Amino acid sequence: MPQLGAKTGQFTYADYCRWPEDERWELIDGEAFAMCPAPTRLHQEFITECVAQIHPQLKGTGCRLYVAPFDVRLPKTDEADERVDTVVQPDIAVFCDRTRLDDKGARGAPDWVIEILSPATAARDQIHKRALYERHGVREYWLIHPVDRLLTLYRLGEDGRYGAPELLELIGRTEVAALPGVRIDWPAPEAFDL
Template identity: 55%
Template sequence: MGLPLRDHQHHTYSEYLTWPDDVRYELIDGQAVMMAPAPNLDHQDIVGELFYQIRQQLEGKPCRPFIAPVDVRLPRGDEANEDIDTVVQPDVIIVCDPGKLDRRGVRGAPDWVAEVLSPSTAAHDQVVKRRIYERARVPEYWLVHPNDRTLTIYTLRDGAYGRPDIFELKETTRLQTMPELEIAWDALVERLPKQEF
């Protein structure tokens, strides 16, 4: 989702906490990755709408949605927080286990992750973060493609993401691992700029 610093040092969460707030980073396997500049309004509109719809449907239920920026620490095992070397900031997440939440964010895999792609983040989200979320055992990972109006869904089966399901952004799409939740697309897509061919 950005540009590696290429300092070839292995960083941990304890160092990450000391970095300046005016530049956002993710930490992927110990490598600092600078986040892209502020995304465009279409991206923000989609992220906001996903969060809004999910939040309404989860009202009064134990699962909670969060919107970026929120640090999600993904330990490989039982290492202490300060030793974790992967910290990401997904666009929208759902966390159902309150034991994963603390004042600094989330420790452990969210139950659902959605990333909205932009030209500067597409490769990172589709390749690097997909691998990270699979390793962390995130049950369901959505990639929203605003330009081609499609949605790619990876679902964890037997510990791995297999072939993804691909849908058009129209009508409604249910979460595969939480089918009581769904996203309605039509009004949102209508607000997006018309596609040019």
């Protein structure tokens, strides 16, 4: 098996399931992308803060929150799992349609995705995944820029497309339009003790 970062060709979920468990990959339209070996501490601080706030707000809604590594299979139509050529691991994914959840992770789009940008994955998150999530109907897609303390927020319109992104500073409160009543209250920079 080729080493991390060296997979070329077109792959499916069947291939992905045979790769070593100590390697993390994503597939986007059959192309394999190596995941970073370990995110930065700042990246992890933002995930922890978001999860700590989101999880209690979902109580009683039927929605479920998952943190990477968590496989989200995105079939093009109704193809069998082994033929699916897109498998992603969003940093944070919220699913309100529980029929999409199974023992392998999820099959179908989350309602809300948050990606914490890192230098190694920023282009993929901002270009490839944005297009992918739009195509699969992710209702809200947030890209957190931890160093710059910015949020790029995409919301799916009635036409099934993301409109122009909102660019927000990570101050105050940001409401989640896809999940009424859910919000993030951004802590001050010094809260991260960096």
